[in-house]
Amino acid sequence: xxxxxxxxxxxxxxxxxxxxxxxxxxxxxxxxxxxxxxxxxxxxxxxxxxxxxxxxxxxxxxxxxxxxxxxxxxxxxxxxxxxxxxxxxxxxxxxxxxxxxxxxxxxxxxxxxxxxxxxxxxxxxxxxxxxxxxxxxxxxxxxxxxxxxxxxxxxxxxxxxxxxxxxxxxxxxxxxxxxxxxxxxxxxxxxxxxxxxxxxxxxxxxxxxxxxxxxxxxxxxxxxxxxxxxxxxxxxxxxxxxxxxxxxxxxxxxxxxxxxxxxxxxxxxxxxxxxxxxxxxxxxxxxxxxxxxxxxxxxxxxxxxxxxxxxxxxxxxxxxxxxxxxxxxxxxxxxxxxxxxxxxxxxxxxxxxxxxxxxxxxxxxxxxxxxxxxxxxxxxxxxxxxxxxxxxxxxxxxxxxxxxxxxxxxxxxxxxxxxxxxxxxxxxxxxxxxxxxxxxxxxxxxxxxxxxxxxxxxxxxxxxxxx
Amino acid sequence: xxxxxxxxxxxxxxxxxxxxxxxxxxxxxxxxxxxxxxxxxxxxxxxxxxxxxxxxxxxxxxxxxxxxxxxxxxxxxxxxxxxxxxxxxxxxxxxxxxxxxxxxxxxxxxxxxxxxxxxxxxxxxxxxxxxxxxxxxxxxxxxxxxxxxxxxxxxxxxxxxxxxxxxxxxxxxxxxxxxxxxxxxxxxxxxxx
Numbered sequence: 001x002x003x004x005x006x007x008x009x010x011x012x013x014x015x016x017x018x019x020x021x022x023x024x025x026x027x028x029x030x031x032x033x034x035x036x037x038x039x040x041x042x043x044x045x046x047x048x049x050x051x052x053x054x055x056x057x058x059x060x061x062x063x064x065x066x067x068x069x070x071x072x073x074x075x076x077x078x079x080x081x082x083x084x085x086x087x088x089x090x091x092x093x094x095x096x097x098x099x100x101x102x103x104x105x106x107x108x109x110x111x112x113x114x115x116x117x118x119x120x121x122x123x124x125x126x127x128x129x130x131x132x133x134x135x136x137x138x139x140x141x142x143x144x145x146x147x148x149x150x151x152x153x154x155x156x157x158x159x160x161x162x163x164x165x166x167x168x169x170x171x172x173x174x175x176x177x178x179x180x181x182x183x184x185x186x187x188x189x190x191x192x193x194x195x196x197x198x199x200x201x202x203x204x205x206x207x208x209x210x211x212x213x214x215x216x217x218x219x220x221x222x223x224x225x226x227x228x229x230x231x232x233x234x235x236x237x238x239x240x241x242x243x244x245x246x247x248x249x250x251x252x253x254x255x256x257x258x259x260x261x262x263x264x265x266x267x268x269x270x271x272x273x274x275x276x277x278x279x280x281x282x283x284x285x286x287x288x289x290x291x292x293x294x295x296x297x298x299x300x301x302x303x304x305x306x307x308x309x310x311x312x313x314x315x316x317x318x319x320x321x322x323x324x325x326x327x328x329x330x331x332x333x334x335x336x337x338x339x340x341x342x343x344x345x346x347x348x349x350x351x352x353x354x355x356x357x358x359x360x361x362x363x364x365x366x367x368x369x370x371x372x373x374x375x376x377x378x379x380x381x382x383x384x385x386x387x388x389x390x391x392x393x394x395x396x397x398x399x400x401x402x403x404x405x406x407x408x409x410x411x412x413x414x415x416x417x418x419x420x421x422x423x424x425x426x427x428x429x430x431x432x433x434x435x436x437x438x439x440x441x442x443x444x445x446x447x448x449x450x451x452x453x454x455x456x457x458x459x460x461x462x463x464x465x466x467x
Numbered sequence: 468x469x470x471x472x473x474x475x476x477x478x479x480x481x482x483x484x485x486x487x488x489x490x491x492x493x494x495x496x497x498x499x500x501x502x503x504x505x506x507x508x509x510x511x512x513x514x515x516x517x518x519x520x521x522x523x524x525x526x527x528x529x530x531x532x533x534x535x536x537x538x539x540x541x542x543x544x545x546x547x548x549x550x551x552x553x554x555x556x557x558x559x560x561x562x563x564x565x566x567x568x569x570x571x572x573x574x575x576x577x578x579x580x581x582x583x584x585x586x587x588x589x590x591x592x593x594x595x596x597x598x599x600x601x602x603x604x605x606x607x608x609x610x611x612x613x614x615x616x617x618x619x620x621x622x623x624x625x626x627x628x629x630x631x632x633x634x635x636x637x638x639x640x641x642x643x644x645x646x647x648x649x650x651x652x653x654x655x656x657x658x659x660x
Contacts, residue, residue: 290485290489294488294489297492297496300496301492301496301499304496304499304500304503305499308503311507311510312506315510315513318510318513319513322516322520325520325521329520332524332531333527336531336534346523346527347523347527347530350527350531350534351527351530354530354537356546356647357534357537358537359544359587359647360546360647361537361541361543361544378621378622378624379609379621382602383606397626397628397636398627398631399625399627400625401623401624401626403622403623404622404623
């Protein structure tokens with residue numbers, strides 16, 4: 001799976017977007033585009049970040065790729081640099097920054113710094129103004145372009161070219177700007193320099209002067225060095241006096257070659273110098289996804305809060321209604337039991353009271369007496385028998401036993417027939433069945449009889465069979 | 468010292484901050500989710516409680532009307548076993564009202580309680596023994612006894628005529644009343660959920 005990245009190279013008059021694709025161990029430029037825009041000489045002069053962002057976006061879009069992130073290559077002109085002496089012990093970037101601050105025209109708080117080790121052990125401090133860069137990054141972000149790395153052209157090119165042709169000293173020339181870096185990889189003197197070329201009439205003389213002034217004062221021209229020309233208007237012949245100045249002719253890169261070289265260097269070694277750190281640190285490649293996730297989570301959070309609030313309000317309302325019901329229950333309980341306190345399970349107590357009262361009154365009493373056994377009302381039965389006796393029958397009761405199940409009568413009468421008529425009277429009662437009487441004639445006259453009758457259920461079945 | 472040194476990412480815009488924000492949001496989300504879930508559970512519980520209370524209130528209203536009606540209805544059973552002294556006092560009053568001489572009341576024997584089969588009632592019976600009372604007096608006594616306390620009734624009568632030349636009898640009378648005593652574990656219809 002090939003990996004693609006877009007490098008955006010800022011030069012003085014033009015913005016180059018180069019799409020680089022990783023092939024094997026190296027990178028290859030697969031698409032190029034450019035957008036002309038005159039860049040300010042410094043980030044500290046007033047400029048419109050949106051205008052610059054528009055130009056970058058245009059150049060990136062022109063390269064017919066849809067990158068999610070780009071590497072921004074800044075000109076050395078926009079940076080503050082200083083070579084710091086070799087640290088005596090391991091130090092952090094923050095500690096070096098305090099040392100770096102004394103050579104800066106701005107407070108450290110306004111800069112984003114990084115430190116590149118040079119060949120002789122010194123550290124090259126590089127700082128860019130934070131605020132304008134942050135504005136530019138934000139403007140690009142609005143145009144859906146995420147800046148993954150920020151690097152500096154001369155330093156990145158010096159790193160890359162050292163591994164290509166062994167020349168870690170480079171000079172990059174634009175129409176208006178020139179910058180050079182020496183000693184990044186080799187043990188010679190480390191120099192970083194940015195200079196203007198717009199005011200000079202003789203380009204070669206101006207470059208030569210810078211060479212003499214900056215780099216060659218104590219070491220001469222480095223044995224191997226490269227000149228990268230980014231301006232189309234600048235020809236190699238115009239630089240001939242400079243190129244032939246040293247013992248060895250430098251590698252010359254035409255504008256097309258120079259753009260590719262710097263772009264590939266930035267694509268391959270962004271870690272050589274990355275100013276997307278400190279205050280300019282990015283939120284990561286997945287920042288948009290995480291931002292979207294954050295927004296989604298916020299929405300869900302708000303939804304949940306609203307839902308929770310709604311549920312809470314509904315619960316409050318139900319609680320109020322429950323209180324009303326509870327009050328009504330207390331009122332009923334108070335009316336039933338004449339007490340103001342509402343015990344737990346009040347409804348059960350009221351129901352129990354209802355059941356108890358049903359049990360104590362005729363309703364449940366009737367139910368209770370509706371057993372399978374017949375029940376006689378003794379006195380009422382006796383009254384019914386006496387009331388039902390024929391008026392011409394004379395009877396003397398000797399013994400009457402009557403309970404809720406059985407009637408036993410022993411008495412005396414005048415004739416056997418009268419005993420039979422007594423039994424007929426008993427049988428006329430619906431709740432009794434009498435057996436034939438047992439009679440005995442008395443010597444003194446008359447008949448003694450005994451009758452047994454048993455109670456019956458409604459279906460006529462007798463309850464006792466032994467009588 | 469071959470690698471470049473860079474400042475630590477600024478905490479205000481750095482990835483760590485972003486990660487922290489995501490973590491915080493996730494934590495908040497979980498917390499609010501938990502809160503919402505607990506509120507939801509509480510609401511469901513309240514709904515159930517409210518619905519139950521509403522049903523109970525309806526049933527209580529029905530029960531209250533029934534109770535008011537039942538309280539106006541004469542009782543046919545008692546809720547407790549009455550003391551023997553109380554019963555005997557009531558019998559004496561009824562004897563007096565029926566015009567029966569106290570001396571004719573010979574004896575009284577309380578019987579053991581008997582549970583009516585398949586019911587919530589126990590029958591308490593006391594046997595009373597009288598000498599030489601007429602059937603009319605017996606009926607008057609029974610009438611007064613039941614008038615003074617509707618729960619009392621005569622459950623058995625034994626009349627024995629010892630002197631054939633007189634219209635009175637020796638009477639063995641069983642006076643009973645029902646005690647409402649629901650059996651434990653026996654199902655009763657509360658009509659409640």
